[in-house]
Each structure stands twice: as C-alpha cells, then as structure tokens.
Amino acid sequence: MGSIFGGGPSTILKYVRQKSLRLIYANVKERILFDAVNGIDTITQVQKGAFSSRINNLAHGVHYSSSWTSEIVFGFEICRNKLGPDFEKYAFIDIGCGRGKVAIKWKQMLRKRRLEQNVYGMDYYDYLIEQAKYNYRKVIGKDGAFFCADATEFDYSILGGHVIVYLYHPFDETILRPVLAKLQNQSVIAIYNNPVHEDVLLSAGYKLVAEKRGFHPQAQTVVLERNPKNPQ
Template identity: 25%
Template sequence: MLSSITQRLRGRSAGEIVRLIGHNIVYHARAMTPQARQRDRSFQAFDEQWGTDTFAMRELHTLSVDPALAAHARRYQASNGANMPVWFADLKVDFARTAFIDYGCGKGRAVLEAARFPFARAIGVEFAPELVDIALSNREIMASKGALVAPTQFLCMDAARYQPPADLDLVCFFYDPFDDSVMAPVVDRLTALTQPVSVIYLEPHCIGQFRRSGHWAEGQSVDNLVLRNPAAQAL
C-alpha cells in the first residue's frame, strides 16, 4: 500500500500533490451518489452487451508508463457516450468530413461509441501501452460483431506530441485526461488549425488553456462544456 502511494506521488510538486488529493476526494465523493451508481450500471451494460472491457478503472501506478508523463495524467475511468447523438447534433457534425479524437482514450470506450457514427475516422490517443492493447482488443470484438461504422485507430503516444489531421474537420473529446502541462501544448496545436474544430470537454479543470488565447467560443450541450474555433462557429 505504501509503495503504491509512493509511486503515485513520485515526481510531483507539493502543489500537484495537494491538487491530486483534492481531485481524489471529489472523485470518490461523486462515485457514491445515486447518479454515479446509475451511470456505472449503464457502463457495465455496455460491456455485457459487447463482451468488451471498458468499465473497470485503472490507477496509473498499475500501468507500465513513463513516471515523468504519469505525473501529469489522471486515472483511467470510462466515459458515457449516451449523450453523443445530442452533442453531434448540437455541433452540426458533417460525419463524412470529420474525425473524432479522444485525447487520453484509455480502453477506448468513447472512441468505440463514436465509431458507431459514420465519422471519416475515429481516433484514440493514449500514452499507456496496456490500455492501448485493451482498446485494440475491444475494437476487434466490436468490429467482429459489425458494430463499428467509422475506421478506428488507437495511437500509443504522448498527447502533447500528437498532431491531429489537418485535412478533416475535428471533434475532440476530453474527459479530464491530464493537467495543464500536457493540455497547454495540445490546445496550442488545436488553436493553430484552420479547419473547423469543436471540443467536448467533460470535467474541464484545464479550461484556462483554451481561454488564454481568446480563440474559442464556449457553449453547453447536455450540461457539458463545448468549445468551437472560428471556423466551427461559422458552420
């Protein structure tokens, strides 16, 4: 137990440790609510339906990852794609010319749910090799059952170094995957793009990285934060 805690705190500053403790308190408090228990049942139903492994949480210290990168990442927890039809309708997504990208995709749940829509591409970016392997296995399971419409890709790499495609409109998904030190270069790359880029951001703890440029318009979809660059606003 002590060694596990030591692994999780290694390489973090005092401020980062305080923020991590606060993040964990909030997470566990939310996990005890009736809404959270209902959400968990829906997550488990997805895996029961498809035979996938997307629900079970993974702490970073259980993964073989670079400690320098892990110090800025969050634990893996599945996201719920139930609101995707509303998100995509609100964003006026033209699926045939749009790529869906999940930054910090973990086991691939959001990517796989998005791939059931006719996107040009569905992409997951994840730095933990074990999680990418699980995501790839989940993709094969769902593809074998004819559940996926979009070409689906999982990339094992640091999100801060990922260059999104410049030839497609983008819908980018973030479920509080990492802290400001990773979010800053990710946002800089997205801000530099000229094609329509829309962002769905759940638990937006690093929203300041989007706001600092004055480039992104903020809105709501099913009580979740959405952001659009100027090209997406013009659609």
C-alpha cells in the first residue's frame, strides 16, 4: 500500500490528478484489496534503479509491479477449462514473480477447487524472492518453491513435460526468445499479461487460445499454447 498511500494527503492528491478515476478504482480492487485481505505487501513497486547492478540481463527487464487479480483469475479459468482432466498434470511457474502474488493467488484457487498442482515462482532479484517466500508462507501456511535465477539460464526441464507459464511482461524480446527456446520440448500454456511482445510467441509457434483486451495494458491478457517439438 505504501507506494500509493504512504506519502500523506499531498501524495494522494497528486496520484488522483495523474490517474483516471477508473484506474484508481481498478488499483483498489485489483491490487490493494488483495494485500489488505491477505495482510501482505505485493503492491509496492520496485524501480529498476533499486535493483542490484550485479544482476545479469537487468537492462532487458522491467520494474516490479504486481498483476491485477482478475488477470490471474482469467488465466486460471482458461487453463482449467482448456486442459480439463489434464490440468493437474501441468506445473505452474510465474517467471518474474516479484513479491509472489501470482503464485499465492494461483495456490488459493487450487485449494478452493481441491486441485493439486506444483506451483513455482522465479525472479532474478534475490530481495524480491525473499519477499515472495515470506508472503507465500504467511498466506498459504507453508514454504513456497521460488527460484532466484536468470530466466535464460534456468533448466525448465525440472518442471516436467507440461508447463503453464505466467508472464506479466517481465522482460523484452531479447530475453523472451531464448526462454521460449528453452521451453520448446515441453507442452506449454502461456498466460501473458500486458502482452507487449505477443508477436514473439506467435512467431515461435504458439497459438492463441483466449484473449482479454481491457481498457488498460494491465487489463490485457492473452493465453497461448504450443505443443513440444521433441516431447520429454
């Protein structure tokens, strides 16, 4: 909450002037409410200038900001309906997980529906990974599986042959292309929120399954799938 409301009345007034009422309402509903209900902080943004300069590929990443809750729900429901009884065969990973909101919300939805699935998060900034672990443990009640790793160097084969990948526009196409290449031998469903480089996935052989085109980039999500070139 601190990034929006922690600076007193002047900060609030400045924010209101800069944002439309519709966007303010969306941020309350989609971000602030999630944190308030769960007693955690996933909303506070982290600008790239605060990241460690030692991080490889930092120049190709973006600042940290949390996904809107409805976009996570949209992706979950599309995947569940698309995969049917095979849904639980898929591992789930949020690449660029930040403070862990997506993994937490995904696990909550699994529990509500009494479904089992391996849930993971990955980020290249160790501070955010520690925040994700803390938040996940506080909400879910047990340790989560989070990796501090460069997305271009991670061994995705350890996730198994079927993977649901969540991307909230974590990096540019310089990183996206090699990540997709490393996933080419797995059956992949990609949930891409704020799909800036959707064309890169389409050119890599992904097919559009569903789309949600909202009023704001954060309210736009596409779900795509691709069969493996060489199944594991």
